[in-house]
Amino acid sequence: MTRDPSELSRRSLLLGALGMGAFGAAVQLAFPASADSPTLLPKVGAISSPSRALFAPNEQVLGRYLMSVTGMANDIVDYHGATYGFMGGGWWRSPDTQNPKNARTMEHIATLAWFYANKRDWNPYYLDPKLLSRLEAAIGYYTSLQFDDGSYPDWRDKSSLAATTFGMGVQAEAYVALRSVMMSDQAQQQLAQSLERSVKWFMNPEARHWRTPIPYFNQVLAGLVGAQRALEALDKPTTTQDAVNERTSFLVEHGQAPAGFLHEPYGVDFGYNFTVALPDVAWLYRHTSHPALLSLVQRYVEFMRYAVIPEPGTSELFHVPALHTRGAVSKLSRSAEEFMDRGALAKDFLEQVPEIALFFPTKSEKDKVRAAFLNSKKEIPPLSKPSGDPRIWMHGVLAPDGPSKTARDQVEAALPMLTSDRFVKRALGSVGDEYLFVRRPGYYAVGVFGEWMQGENSARQLGTLWSPLMGSILVSSNDDEAGTGWETIGPGGEFSTRRSSTVGRFVDARNGSSKSTLSADELSQQSGLFSQQAESEEGASQYATGWSYWDSSLRYSFITEQEGESTHRLPLVLKPSDVLTFADGSTYSAGDADRDVTTTSIILARGRQRVLFSWGTEPRQVALSPTDHEIAGGVVHAVAIVFEKQLHLNTVFLGDDPSSPVLVEAHRHESGEVSLRVTSSPALAGGEVSFDGSVATGKVSIPGVADYCVTEQTTAASEARTSTTGPAEVRFIATNSQGSTLAETVTPIV
Structure with a gap:
């Protein structure tokens, strides 16, 4: 049966003659149906859950879709x-976007077409x-939503890149399925004409979505996949292989940041990347090489x-x-469950990019999940609304096996923060954002600096501070509702x-006053102490910050000219057995x-x-409170x-030695x-630490405060060492306020 002819152009008639408000009212009146509304289409019959043994391993992913076909x-x-043919029921897309104007709600035409056109022992819907x-009704309604320029609307009834490009993929899938069984010429024609127009709209190099830098990589890539699918499927495609290849090169050049991540929307986002x-990258690579x-x-993967x-x-x-701009992230999920293994098709790259194994479940984990599916005595459940993305099965049935456990373990053991205790990596985004990864013997610090765009969830300044012995210490969340992060809030907020946003530089010194600015190449070679200086894009009068990266410690400095109280927040991870101790000896757990x-x-x-957090000799008011952010086995506390000022x-x-009176570094x-x-x-309160050796003889006076204190000093090398950069050492002698020597230590100059 085809769609009611009187409805084929209803959308354009309503929008043109009545206006959007009238269309909204018409939809509200027509959907849902009243009890006496005549039904034009017969209902699809209910089915029983089939034997799980009938499913091939790679098609188990289709089981829950199978049990949803009747309802869908x-x-x-x-x-x-006006809504005849609309796919109601809330099967796909979030509830707040579930309306008949949103073309994305129609993407399960690909799912229904697959079950109609593919013969399997477990599929009773074949040729139903x-x-x-x-x-056919759904395809008629879906294609009637298309604008004259070839694009499709989202829930706002406005031309949408995502609605158009992801729609191209599912429409091509449905078209190929129907053509394979030589059924429904009218639906095939509607899909073919829709694809021809959408591909032409998308592939126009003057279109807005090709402006550089391209902000939403995943949406443009979906268009290239749709264009390639249409090119392979249609008798009269509206693009060429050369054009798809040229636009692919263009997208890679302008949609991937110099750092290596894919723009979402310019910044990092693991979910979308x-x-x-990546599954679409794999599909396109299969078809174009x-x-x-x-x-x-x-x-x-290297980033x-x-x-x-x-x-x-x-x-x-x-x-x-803190790196991620859109979806909140915490633990890296490597679930082997079919509906969680959403990047599965990217396993295509395991041979050529073996490091990608880090992000996948192992083959043995996948085999275990599939064996559990096979052996379960329960009925196969339907999809949970609205999480049944059709792309899960579209990619899942094609995905290869995962890596072996040995291969993944080797990749994990080779992570840079595990194989080296000294490196600096500075990676650049495309719009003034920069990412800093600093490994030193005592810690690994990751931060985001530079340009910040309004609306991003990614955070600036320190993102995560990690210790190879203690694990995660400080973690900034990118959850704008429940999270907290490393931040300094100015007077009055x-x-x-x-x-x-900030503008900054790196220097070969312990603070930002030095003029010895480090170039990008020099920074990457910096194995010892260096500092980072930045100021607000509004100017240093608003605020200036500084970071110094020592071997076993970091120093953060903040200065503002604005009057009033400022607040600095530490996103401190507390695990169940952790204990905080304050200067007066009181504790918090x-x-x-x-x-x-x-x-x-x-x-x-x-x-x-x-690990010590110290802000000098002046006591300050501090407030501690747990947040809703859990990570690394602990709860982040603000x-x-x-x-x-x-x-x-x-x-x-x-x-691990609380009896040690002094810790020293020399760079x-x-x-x-x-x-x-x-x-x-x-124990050294009011005392001093003298030093000599390969530096000019001197001393550091210790404040008379019964607490840990941190003191820094820059001095000249001794005359015997000024002309060489070979091995050198500094001797430190610590004496208390009574003049008794408590410690003597020799440390190499890094």
């Missing part, structure tokens, strides 16, 4: 009215005339190897949430360093109620390891420090100067 087909509007009549785009696509995957972090003592990997304290420092103890916050990894600069850092315990 019978929810198609089957009475006279009732299913076909409802599918990996689970949406375009070399730029392989290069794209290699560059993407992501720095952006996931293993948690010690577990087999789990965690994202750096006038600005936030987490949600604003995970699960404790909100707390307000006045202190000069906080020490986090995790097992035998400790630690808010109140101050005025400036803050110098030191994070020091103290190690040589290209200028020949040497920067020293002394972290002293309360």
